[in-house]
Amino acid sequence: MVLDPKATSLHNDYGSFDRPLGAGEGHERDVEAAVDGSSSGMAQSSDVYQRQPLLPGAPLSKSKDKWSGVASGSDYYEDDEDEKDIEGLGRHPGIPNGSSSGIVKIDMPAPLREEPRFPKEKWKTFLAFLFMVVNFILTTASLAMVHERVPDRNTYGSLPDVVLDNVTAQDWALNVSEVLIMIMSNSAMVFIIFHKHRFIVARRIFLLMGLLYMMRSVTMYVTVLPIASKTYYCSPKANNTSPLLVTKRVLQLISGFGLSINGKHTYCGDYIYSGHTVVLVLSYLIIKEYSPRRCQPIHWLAGLAVLVGVIMVLVAHGHYTVDVLIAYYVTTRLWYIYHTLANNPNLKQYGPNNFLARLWWFSIFKYFEKNVGGTVPRQYDWPLPWPRRFLAKHPNRDS
Known part of the structure; x- marks a missing residue:
């Protein structure tokens, strides 16, 4: 995965923009940039679509267009080995409770009982x-x-x-x-x-x-x-x-x-x-x-x-x-x-x-x-x- 050096240098705050965009405006600019092949549009969209393979909300695609809203001609490609690793993450033998959906299940301990207990202790009552x-x-x-x-x-x-x-x-x-x-x-x-x-x-x-x-x-x-x-x-x-x-x-x-x-x-x-x-x-x-x-x-x-x-x-x-x-x-x-x-x-x-x-x-x-x-x-x-x-x-x- 190759990032635009301009994008990484100008947007170090992980997803910030120069100015606020309206609903849908950012998506239109990314599409236009993908069509025109301009690097500025790609640099701005790079802040939004970071590489986060473990998040269930990031959809994966079977085609070369790995990330939603990124054109096939862009530099944001992943090779086939990376794709296999991501898709097979849930079935990796080293990860417990894995599933084919890519969601990792973590066993959480049962919460501690905070309710106070009141034992009968009948023998103490007798005493x-x-x-x-x-x-x-x-x-x-x-x-x-x-x-x-x-x-x-x-x-x-x-x-x-x-x-x-x-x-x-x-x-x-x-x-x-x-x-x-x-x-x-x-x-x-x-x-x-x-x-x-x-x-x-x-x-x-x-x-x-x-x-x-x-x-x-x-x-x-x-x-x-x-x-x-x-x-x-x-x-x-x-x-x-x-x-x-x-x-x-x-x-x-x-x-x-x-x-x-x-x-x-x-x-x-x-x-x-x-x-x-x-x-x-x-x-x-x-x-x-x-x-x-x-x-x-x-x-x-x-x-x-x-x-x-x-x-x-x-x-x-x-x-x-x-x-x-x-x-x-x-x-x-x-x-x-x-x-x-x-x-x-x-x-x-x-x-x-x-x-x-x-x-x-x-x-x-x-x-x-x-x-x-x-x-x-x-x-x-x-x-x-x-x-x-x-x-x-x-x-x-x-x-």
């Missing part, structure tokens, strides 16, 4: 459940021992409290609060069961509940407050804390799920911080975070139920006001910190600038969350293998 149960037993054991250290209310009155001092105690209010606790906790459980990633959500709740129970067992034991209510029934003291006595009290408390409405919670001294407030606030946070966005009325009702439940605890003199405030603060801070860590992969690693990694429970968190690939989406499905009509696959909706 988180055991963690919660152990700490719940630890809390009840702490209460069983604290009961023997509670100041006698006949000798020591309740502590001054800005709310309790101005509200007359109503025993029925505690039952209302515990009924709301049962409603809220069961509602939160329903949303967890129907969540598509229910095992991830469940083990998060188990882990958070376990941490809250663990801290409550410590704060309850180290500082024992006088009984806030003058009418709440407290079992007589045994004046000893033998392992057998503590075990019996723990079994009695567990049988009633820690609620006084069942008649099993007859031990006093579990004040800092309020377990009723913990369950109410945590249930609301579960519903708010893991329910569909369109369930705004349910979110408002859940918030209202939490507010009423906390107020009823204070009306019944079941807790001091400071117990409720500490319980709210501890529960919400733990929830927000945990989910901030879980939703940001960079915060799951130790580093000089990640001060959240210095939390004492960070190692536990990292073990349970290290395989969760991102923010858990709001997706839901039918949890049971029957009826089958509910198992039909529908597009996931992050609503």
Whole structure:
């Protein structure tokens, strides 16, 4: 292939023109140049028709006129050997996936999966459940021992409290609060069961509940407050804390799920911080975070139920006001910190600038969350293998 030296020297920019040409004008000039045999027209067309044998858009001809728009008398000829090489490029033994059309197929690797994965890891969920149960037993054991250290209310009155001092105690209010606790906790459980990633959500709740129970067992034991209510029934003291006595009290408390409405919670001294407030606030946070966005009325009702439940605890003199405030603060801070860590992969690693990694429970968190690939989406499905009509696959909706 021979190029016009004038064309190569004047048009080094690979296809530029001295002036813009209209549609078809350039083609007419090339044809005229081919007919007249002028070298100027050929020099201009040389910039357009460069030698690019691998491009499928460059048509090849069987005749001497190898390139479209170039006359047979021009210098832009290719010999027969070049033509054979070009036409047989797809069948060359050294080129894989060749074809007779001259198109080279390149095997491209499959794109990497960018969608985060959310493994079930059921055994981790079971371990988180055991963690919660152990700490719940630890809390009840702490209460069983604290009961023997509670100041006698006949000798020591309740502590001054800005709310309790101005509200007359109503025993029925505690039952209302515990009924709301049962409603809220069961509602939160329903949303967890129907969540598509229910095992991830469940083990998060188990882990958070376990941490809250663990801290409550410590704060309850180290500082024992006088009984806030003058009418709440407290079992007589045994004046000893033998392992057998503590075990019996723990079994009695567990049988009633820690609620006084069942008649099993007859031990006093579990004040800092309020377990009723913990369950109410945590249930609301579960519903708010893991329910569909369109369930705004349910979110408002859940918030209202939490507010009423906390107020009823204070009306019944079941807790001091400071117990409720500490319980709210501890529960919400733990929830927000945990989910901030879980939703940001960079915060799951130790580093000089990640001060959240210095939390004492960070190692536990990292073990349970290290395989969760991102923010858990709001997706839901039918949890049971029957009826089958509910198992039909529908597009996931992050609503």
